[in-house]
Amino acid sequence: ATKMALRAGLRSKRGLTGVAVMRMQSPPVNSLNLELLTDICIALEKLEMDKSCRGLIITSNQPKVFSAGLDILEMYGKSPEHCGEFWKAVQEMWLKFYGSNLVTIAAINGSSPAGGCLMAMTCDYRIMADNPRYSIGLNETQLGIVAPFWFKDTLMNTVGHRTTEMALELGLLYSPAEALKIGMVDQLVPEDQVLTTATEAMTKWLAIPDHARQITKSMIRKPTIDKLMSNREDDVKNFVKFISKDSIQKSLGVYLEMLKKRKA
Numbered sequence: 290a291t292k293m294a295l296r297a298g299l300r301s302k303r304g305l306t307g308v309a310v311m312r313m314q315s316p317p318v319n320s321l322n323l324e325l326l327t328d329i330c331i332a333l334e335k336l337e338m339d340k341s342c343r344g345l346i347i348t349s350n351q352p353k354v355f356s357a358g359l360d361i362l363e364m365y366g367k368s369p370e371h372c373g374e375f376w377k378a379v380q381e382m383w384l385k386f387y388g389s390n391l392v393t394i395a396a397i398n399g400s401s402p403a404g405g406c407l408m409a410m411t412c413d414y415r416i417m418a419d420n421p422r423y424s425i426g427l428n429e430t431q432l433g434i435v436a437p438f439w440f441k442d443t444l445m446n447t448v449g450h451r452t453t454e455m456a457l458e459l460g461l462l463y464s465p466a467e468a469l470k471i472g473m474v475d476q477l478v479p480e481d482q483v484l485t486t487a488t489e490a491m492t493k494w495l496a497i498p499d500h501a502r503q504i505t506k507s508m509i510r511k512p513t514i515d516k517l518m519s520n521r522e523d524d525v526k527n528f529v530k531f532i533s534k535d536s537i538q539k540s541l542g543v544y545l546e547m548l549k550k551r552k553a
């Protein structure tokens with residue numbers, strides 16, 4: 290049986306029509322594997338074609354975690370062919386979200402490292418739970434891996450050049466308060482208010498005529514999207530070559546062990 294990895298539906302409560310809520314529910318930590326990425330892309334594609342849908346809130350059904358980022362098990366000990374397929378799915382998710390015509394809001398109700406942070410940053414607006422135990426950021430270098438140029442571009446477009454240098458080179462994970470300070474997230478609220486606040490924020494964004502907002506969004510994001518679009522195949526090749534290196538595989542193995550030991 291196929292596992293439902295997310296729920297998407299159009300809500301009509303409190304006068305808020307045309308807004309879908311996508312809840313990632315891939316236990317234990319919503320790590321982005323091929324199945325979840327594919328489900329997310331298909332759901333977004335359907336919403337994008339649905340004329341009654343104008344906005345999307347993405348959140349998590351897992352406690353304490355928005356998304357643990359890319360599933361390391363999809364990149365560790367796998368064939369080059371598998372790694373290539375996986376990377377295409379990551380690219381697809383980014384392209385669909387970053388270029389979405391919908392108003393997209395991330396309701397970040399838990400930690401959101403690496404690919405989880407990337408996903409949140411593709412949205413138009415980010416609301417995070419004000420819990421100092423949670424963290425968000427692009428921590429790739431801490432795993433001994435390198436975030437590709439389009440991860441870097443997304444971060445730079447969000448927080449600026451100097452902050453990106455520090456954040457990316459040091460692989461920094463920020464507390465919600467720090468993330469707000471550097472502009473990685475836009476608003477902090479108590480944990481139980483993340484979704485309602487996202488709904489309120491959505492009302493403000495939906496007050497703008499769609500065509501004007503969409504053209505403006507595209508004008509700002511298109512150069513970044515085009516850069517990946519014109520380099521997709523090379524980017525896959527680079528990823529496969531990089532991730533297949535013995536030294537990188539070793540780093541990933543050590544990191545996975547560390548995650549397990551930390552738990553014990």
Ligand SMILES: CCCCCCCCCCC/C=C/C(=O)SCCNC(=O)CCNC(=O)[C@H](O)C(C)(C)COP(=O)(O)OP(=O)(O)OC[C@H]1O[C@@H](n2cnc3c(N)ncnc32)[C@H](O)[C@@H]1OP(=O)(O)O
Pocket residue numbers: 317318320353354356357358359360361362400402403404405428429432434435436437527528531532545548549552
């Ligand atoms: C020259 C340039 C070329 C460039 C080419 C490209 C190069 C490659 C670029 C790749 C980009 C990668 C992006 C990523 O997203 S990598 C993933 C990074 N993610 C992390 O570092 C997060 C790790 N996880 C955590 O910190 C915690 O799990 C978290 C805070 C999210 C939750 O903590 P919690 O205590 O609630 O949960 P546990 O740690 O106990 O985890 C539960 C189980 O889940 C496993 N787990 C966690 N995260 C992942 C993951 N990302 N992938 C796979 N598995 C994960 C964890 O091991 C536990 O498993 P067990 O129950 O079996 O022990």
